Amino acid sequence: MKREWILDKNHLSYWLRQLRNQMQLIAPMRDQVGDIVFKQVEHIHKIELNCPSLLPSVKEFFLPQYERLFEYSKKDDRVVDSISKTKRVIFGLRSCDVAALNTLDRFFIDEMPDPYYKSRRENSLLISIVCNNPDPTCFCIGLDTGPYLKQGFDIQLTDLGDRYFVQAESEWAISIIKNYHFLFSRPQKSDYDDQYEVLLSSKARFQKRISLQQSRQLIKSGRIKDSFWQGITSRCFECGGCVYQCPLCTCFTVVDRSYNDTVERARLWDSCLFKGFTRLAGGILPNEERIKRTKRWFFHKLIHYPDVLESFGCVGCGRCTVTCPGRIDMASVCMKLKSIALNGEEITDEG
Amino acid sequence: MDKILTVCPYCGCGCGLYLHVEDDRIVGVSPCINHPVNRGSLCVKGWNCYEFVHHPDRLKFPMIRKRGTLVRATWDEALDLIARRLTEIKRLYGSDSIGLLSSAKCTNEENYLMMKFARAVVGTNNIDHCARLCHSSTVGGLAAAFGSGAMTNSINEIINARVLFVIGSNTTEQHPMIAMHMLDAVDSGATLIVADPRKTQLAEFAHIHLQHRPGSDVALLMGLMNIIVTEGLVDIDFVKRRTENFDSFLDTLRTFDPAKVEAITGVKIQLLRRVARIYAMEKRSMLFYAMGITQHITGVDNVRALANLVMLTGHIGLPMSGINPLRGQNNVQGACDMGALPNVFSGYQTVTDPRARKKFQNTWRKKLNPKPGLTLMEMMDMAYVGRLKALYVMGENPLLSDPDLGHLEKAMERIDFVVVQDIFPNETMNYADVVLPAASFAEKDGTYTNTERRVQLLQRAISPPGEAKADWEIIVDLATRMGYRMHYRGTYEIMEEIALLTPSYGGILHHRLKEGFGLQWPCPTQDHPGTPYLHRKKFAKGLGTFITVDYIPPDEPPDKEYPFLLTTGRIYFHYHTGTMCRRTVVLEREEPECFVEINPEDADSLGIKNGWPVKVTSRRGSIEVKAKLTGKIPQGTVFIPFHYAEAAVNRLTNPAVDPKAKIPEYKVCAVRIEPLYKMPVVKTPKPPEVELESLRIEE
Numbered sequence A: 001m002k003r004e005w006i007l008d009k010n011h012l013s014y015w016l017r018q019l020r021n022q023m024q025l026i027a028p029m030r031d032q033v034g035d036i037v038f039k040q041v042e043h044i045h046k047i048e049l050n051c052p053s054l055l056p057s058v059k060e061f062f063l064p065q066y067e068r069l070f071e072y073s074k075k076d077d078r079v080v081d082s083i084s085k086t087k088r089v090i091f092g093l094r095s096c097d098v099a100a101l102n103t104l105d106r107f108f109i110d111e112m113p114d115p116y117y118k119s120r121r122e123n124s125l126l127i128s129i130v131c132n133n134p135d136p137t138c139f140c141i142g143l144d145t146g147p148y149l150k151q152g153f154d155i156q157l158t159d160l161g162d163r164y165f166v167q168a169e170s171e172w173a174i175s176i177i178k179n180y181h182f183l184f185s186r187p188q189k190s191d192y193d194d195q196y197e198v199l200l201s202s203k204a205r206f207q208k209r210i211s212l213q214q215s216r217q218l219i220k221s222g223r224i225k226d227s228f229w230q231g232i233t234s235r236c237f238e239c240g241g242c243v244y245q246c247p248l249c250t251c252f253t254v255v256d257r258s259y260n261d262t263v264e265r266a267r268l269w270d271s272c273l274f275k276g277f278t279r280l281a282g283g284i285l286p287n288e289e290r291i292k293r294t295k296r297w298f299f300h301k302l303i304h305y306p307d308v309l310e311s312f313g314c315v316g317c318g319r320c321t322v323t324c325p326g327r328i329d330m331a332s333v334c335m336k337l338k339s340i341a342l343n344g345e346e347i348t349d350e351g
Numbered sequence B: 001m002d003k004i005l006t007v008c009p010y011c012g013c014g015c016g017l018y019l020h021v022e023d024d025r026i027v028g029v030s031p032c033i034n035h036p037v038n039r040g041s042l043c044v045k046g047w048n049c050y051e052f053v054h055h056p057d058r059l060k061f062p063m064i065r066k067r068g069t070l071v072r073a074t075w076d077e078a079l080d081l082i083a084r085r086l087t088e089i090k091r092l093y094g095s096d097s098i099g100l101l102s103s104a105k106c107t108n109e110e111n112y113l114m115m116k117f118a119r120a121v122v123g124t125n126n127i128d129h130c131a132r133l134c135h136s137s138t139v140g141g142l143a144a145a146f147g148s149g150a151m152t153n154s155i156n157e158i159i160n161a162r163v164l165f166v167i168g169s170n171t172t173e174q175h176p177m178i179a180m181h182m183l184d185a186v187d188s189g190a191t192l193i194v195a196d197p198r199k200t201q202l203a204e205f206a207h208i209h210l211q212h213r214p215g216s217d218v219a220l221l222m223g224l225m226n227i228i229v230t231e232g233l234v235d236i237d238f239v240k241r242r243t244e245n246f247d248s249f250l251d252t253l254r255t256f257d258p259a260k261v262e263a264i265t266g267v268k269i270q271l272l273r274r275v276a277r278i279y280a281m282e283k284r285s286m287l288f289y290a291m292g293i294t295q296h297i298t299g300v301d302n303v304r305a306l307a308n309l310v311m312l313t314g315h316i317g318l319p320m321s322g323i324n325p326l327r328g329q330n331n332v333q334g335a336c337d338m339g340a341l342p343n344v345f346s347g348y349q350t351v352t353d354p355r356a357r358k359k360f361q362n363t364w365r366k367k368l369n370p371k372p373g374l375t376l377m378e379m380m381d382m383a384y385v386g387r388l389k390a391l392y393v394m395g396e397n398p399l400l401s402d403p404d405l406g407h408l409e410k411a412m413e414r415i416d417f418v419v420v421q422d423i424f425p426n427e428t429m430n431y432a433d434v435v436l437p438a439a440s441f442a443e444k445d446g447t448y449t450n451t452e453r454r455v456q457l458l459q460r461a462i463s464p465p466g467e468a469k470a471d472w473e474i475i476v477d478l479a480t481r482m483g484y485r486m487h488y489r490g491t492y493e494i495m496e497e498i499a500l501l502t503p504s505y506g507g508i509l510h511h512r513l514k515e516g517f518g519l520q521w522p523c524p525t526q527d528h529p530g531t532p533y534l535h536r537k538k539f540a541k542g543l544g545t546f547i548t549v550d551y552i553p554p555d556e557p558p559d560k561e562y563p564f565l566l567t568t569g570r571i572y573f574h575y576h577t578g579t580m581c582r583r584t585v586v587l588e589r590e591e592p593e594c595f596v597e598i599n600p601e602d603a604d605s606l607g608i609k610n611g612w613p614v615k616v617t618s619r620r621g622s623i624e625v626k627a628k629l630t631g632k633i634p635q636g637t638v639f640i641p642f643h644y645a646e647a648a649v650n651r652l653t654n655p656a657v658d659p660k661a662k663i664p665e666y667k668v669c670a671v672r673i674e675p676l677y678k679m680p681v682v683k684t685p686k687p688p689e690v691e692l693e694s695l696r697i698e699e
């Protein structure tokens, strides 16, 4: 059930302040060197509302880079679960991230529920903002994961200049808005018109149009030879950045660490682009050749994900474009594939 | 959750990153998007640099050796003991019987204090650090030619360069973020020339790859210069106006005719000509080098040859044109700048210069020793003969990083009193009488200077484990206990003192660094914006000097008994002696075991298969490692990384040193390889001969 309101911009900080009294407030903040980072908000007026440059992903709040799962105390022979129950409101994330979380839910909750992820997810309220100014690296538009969402959000705000067009879907979200009903008003016809205009103009600002469907079909057609992937692979620095930054990558590893009187089990980010990720007992490395791992990453996102989860393993956020030191991110590889499709030739070389 | 901007603790690129902190624990890392070096990327070490900080192995308490074992002590006991023993040794044997090793992993402030401690408190110039083992030839070689031994350009100039000449650097693995800029430049049309005996990842992108023989760099460079001269590609104007001593250099140069060079290096004449022309004719040519140049007995000569090359072509003193030593450790540039070297104070002011000494004496209020001290290798030699009585090691692990470990172990045993100050237990601690726990990069503040001379601020994110303390706090405390009062309210006050005494750091103060991504020295005054490229208009020392060099073959070439040439180095997933990265699950898992890279043809003739254990023996010792067959390494050469204590390649390496810089020859020594396992000879019946064509199924 979707409900809509109008929120005067002047009331936003009051509302956030009220929310912060009940929950931890996370929002994009600009620091002294101009970077935007998501962190706990100290000064509400410093929240970056119109992020013109790339936002980091909020994946880390649901699948942290290093998460203690439980702790075993040697002295009292007891296990303490470290599951996080912190109530959070994450303000200012973007549609692609919300879309990614919805896909992650299917992976982490639907089949075999992961209690740690699930608890973090249940305790977080997402307030996403429609992108009026997409970054040059974004390509969510071809994937229906942005710049705005038709459904699947908690609260979605559209910036209409002096006011926000507010949409809420989940029950928790609606009840939170109702708690502060005096801040919200009924949308008028003109508000709907303005909102539609914002969406249209935002769509027109995308610099990249990438069709993952096309890439998928091209790969499935068998026309892409290994030499193409070899060319891509030779630029990989094996940094793992693409996996770490991608809101839809879920690789992790688990370690036990023994301290003086406790043992802790932790889960931390890993990456399928490392050969050791699939190391078998006896030291055998099935994916020792780098090309296998690169192919795996792209095939997982373009072939396997749609096959099992009915959506691509990419929401077009463009974060790998920024972080990949080898410039072999999803967008540029798909562009290369596209040029193959356009030229209609069998590719034998780098392309 | 808070995110704190700081600097990566691993390599000299000095990438900016955020540490994510929750409840005084680091829970993650993310790259800084606007940082001029990494621009939103990090390499695998940077991405995982948070993990070792909370490792259970961290040293948490001071320890004192009692009846053979290290037992927990209080700070008072430990520091009092050190103060007492050092004072005693100083009284009995003189100040110069004490040696101190500073660290390229510690901040500028800590290195400065360490050198102040050595010179003002202990009274000796016996202070050195691991730059001796990597770039002392650079500091010596470039200082003699230009008056300053650092990277002349900035990393963000690379993208606009037209020619990149990379020699002796495996950049994609050792300085990944610099390699990123190089590949971007190649994408936008730059020509990449790589000179490396191994086929490195960067070499795959090179337009020209020169696979010269290890140790033949001087010959290669002289050959190139010879061609440049004979083909009239010299920038005569530049040579006349800005350099000296060209004529005498020319005499030696003439003896390196291309045919001779081809014979020494194994590189074809045509290739030499192409490289010489491309490099000399394009104006925006950048030259890069690293350990492949410096770690030879001819290290200084190699560097001088490079310096001559850039002066000959006038490729220096402009943006995108210069000579760029890539420094390995995150703060090796800073440690050198701070004078953690036996012959200079901070800012390379020599201890023998009475004026410099007077300046430091006045500020420190202490009479200073005018005699240059011992280098790291010399300290060990003195220890071996029993004349070094005490050694203070801060944040280093000589017992894995130095050549010829067997000799070193004996030397360490003979030292009366050893103090080790570090974040993790290491091999050197086996000889320690006192162990002091230090704070890691996330637990202290200060500054690091990266390879492009950028002084950057480190910010404290969490508190140290147990009773561990920042290195600078320890030194301050110890100095005070030894009767020399040091007092600083914070690292910013130390920086102020550095700025006062060091002209090139004159305007570098913490509050200025906070405003952006640091400042590049020289930055002499408080309103100076920093210097992106060096030697503009004139060299630091006035005229650039051509220094004559000649080719000397490696000290220990392969022979009948030891037929392989061993070269050593680092690998991407690990870092130096592995104290940090081998305590990071992801990194350790990637390469958990030491290996020897060997060409498949060589392996075949020895009967070795991929993954088999082999024994590698040199004149000094032997180790057992796994064989890794790869075409990246030419025949006759083998490569072993030096990160692994259980198979320490430095048991094999040759301690022969460059006569000037005293840098050991890590890159060349002779070894013998034997398989430890022989495939049992099984007689299999020969399969019947089949005409393969006849088996084909027609479609």
Ligand code: SF4
Residues within 6 Å of the ligand: A242, A245, A246, A247, A248, A301, A313, A314, A315, A316, A317, A318, A319, A320, A321, A329, A330, A331
């Ligand atoms: S693959 Fe790249 S563009 Fe796609 S969701 Fe992941 S990080 Fe974003």
Ligand code: SF4
Residues within 6 Å of the ligand: A235, A236, A237, A238, A239, A240, A241, A242, A243, A273, A323, A324, A325, A326, A327, A328, A329
């Ligand atoms: S970000 Fe790029 S270089 Fe790094 S692992 Fe991913 S594909 Fe490779």
Ligand code: SF4
Residues within 6 Å of the ligand: B008, B009, B010, B011, B012, B013, B014, B015, B038, B042, B043, B044, B045, B046, B047, B175, B176, B177, B178
């Ligand atoms: S390139 Fe060097 S400084 Fe940058 S993240 Fe990697 S190890 Fe750290």
